[in-house]
Amino acid sequence: MKHLRSIDELGRDGLLRLLELTNHMVEVNRRPVPKVPALRGRTVVSLFFEDSTRTRLSFETAAKRLSADTMTFSVSTSSVNKGESLRDTVETITDMGVDAFVVRHKSTGIPWQISDWTSASVVNAGDGWHQHPTQALVDCFTVREAIGRERFDGLTITIVGDIEHSRVARSNMSAFSMLGANVVLVAPPTLLPPDVSHWPVEVSYRLDDVLARTDILYMLRLQSERMSQGHVPNLREYAETYGLDALRVAKLPPHAVIMHPGPMNRGVEMLIDPSALPNSLIHKQVANGVSVRMAVLFDLLAGESSAANLQQVAS
């Protein structure tokens, strides 16, 4: 595998391979010294044009635990402010000798664009509304741990919230259904894409209708700017109809678990303290983030593609 840009590009076999590799990384992270020399001499640069806490930090931690060198590009103090184009920025960093770019950008498709400009591997850490494949891997791994089996056949996973603007929803829906789950999307019509008929999902406008048959409830963050853009009349009405409160938790089957990719909007989609929920996987999602990203970097950088680079240097 050269790049990780979307779940569909990764495919089912790739998804299963990375989830299997994550088991190994979980064991590495449990050791008294959680560090292996696997990626010694490789360099990973994180190129984040959008804010991030958990994704960027977990990628950097993952790279360090595999002994790769890391570079952090921060837009606010870079030559982007002097008008340097994205292409020139990428080519400049490539010339310094990097093996992987971890990219987050507000525009769809930027990771594909970047992979045309560099010989390094590209990992999509979020492109606009489009894809966030490592989040989907994290969530699949977390579900696997929670249910104790590898396939999701017979499982109903309900994704609630701003589907239209959510790259997490797009990546997760593909990954969950690749593993056999039945995915239900719940959102007001204004927060759903105009046509979802080609997606492998069911759609509902009413959360209360689907709670009783939900095994995994996946809450998405509602960005407050959606209100000013007229997608929802006001946040209180949204919270009333789609927010998770104690009454809705009581409607879930007893074995159901609750997930959220973070950052959470307390008082909007989360009306109760998730740490008070017995079945919340939210902390596990963060904890698994490092192991999954170690698996991704290892898979991209420990393969034959880097051997070709080595041979180039040698000759």
Added chain:
Amino acid sequence: MSNNVMSADDVRRAITRIAHEILERQHGGERLAIVGLQRGGAWLADAIGAAINAIEPAAKVPVGYIDVSMHRDDIGLRPVVPGAISNISFGVDGTTVVLVDDVLFTGRTVRAALEGINMYGRPRAVQLAVLVDRGHRELPIRPDYVGKNLPTRLNEDVRATAEGVVISAGGAQ
């Protein structure tokens, strides 16, 4: 073309002898641990551990497994496929760890295991037990306990299981 160089009985006897040698050298099973290298060494570690615990039931020598793929020095030269997951559920600080592998060849896997075991703590000593030493070392590594010394050609293929040891003319590497 293949050649049976050890039968299942030969393997069983070698395992029993190695178990005795380990106990003799350690003066018992105190502070002793067996760690098999995934995957080829795992079954052998189980067998040696069982033999030791049969000889000295009071010792209760623990058996663990280590996957060394992420400590290898040939990452990037060829695709690395991790074996089964490491599982060392006991503290290695201050113990004598006997690393166990089926076939000792270049010594690179053992080097990776020596590095890997350090991530779990600081053993008092590390020793090496192998069922077959086929030569062609590329590093200054030698086994402490050997089932059978087996001179081979570089391109030959050696398979060691509980059912016996088979040597076959491998193709081009």
